[in-house]
Amino acid sequence: MSPGFCRRCASPLVPGVPEGEDRPRLQCPACGHVEYQNPRVRAGCLAGCGSGTAVLRTVLVQPGERLQSAALRALGASLPEDDLALYCAITDRGAGEVSLVFRSLAGLLGGRGGQEGESVPQWQSALLEQFEADLHRPDVPVYTAEFNGGRLLLAVVERS
Ligand SMILES: [Zn+2]
Structure with missing residues (x-):
């Protein structure tokens, strides 16, 4: 149940590994927001x-x-x-x-x-x-x- 859109600017999220991290996350290419999915x-x-x-x-x-x-x-x-x-x-x-x-x-x-x-x-x-x-x-x-x-x-x- 992953979100499809940025909660800050509503742009579509894309998967990618954020700088300085070691695993893929959903990121917003427009504003840089990273959507973390924590337990x-x-x-x-x-x-x-x-x-x-x-x-x-x-x-x-x-x-x-x-x-x-x-x-x-x-x-x-x-x-x-x-x-x-x-x-x-x-x-x-x-x-x-x-x-x-x-x-x-x-x-x-x-x-x-x-x-x-x-x-x-x-x-x-x-x-x-x-x-x-x-x-x-x-x-x-x-x-x-x-x-x-x-x-x-x-x-x-x-x-x-
Ligand atoms: Zn955004």
Whole structure:
């Protein structure tokens, strides 16, 4: 879904490698504007809700919004930010998104997430499964992950 016209001067964009860069971008030959296409950033929060089950809620981070604020907004709970620990950083090339998923140390305190009207990432169920397995461990790892061909490939970065 690439834009066809310059957002500054409405001239047709053409692909090319901008000076000093190493990959092709859409550029405006009239005014020099470069149309960068960056991944969307998603923040999420996992929380256990007793009996070994967990919930994961995510939202797209808004411009200027802090990651932790977005994660708490996703969870729909008013918790202090110190109740969040980073759990997984996920690259989802297919969706053009990077996601930072936190876990709530306090557990789920009710409330509704901010997921209505937003797409649910395809990796969600795989990460939930991993989190439910990690929930009762004394040392919950921090992961990086890549969602690739329908599979979530997790790598442990650090144990806390
Ligand atoms: Zn232009």
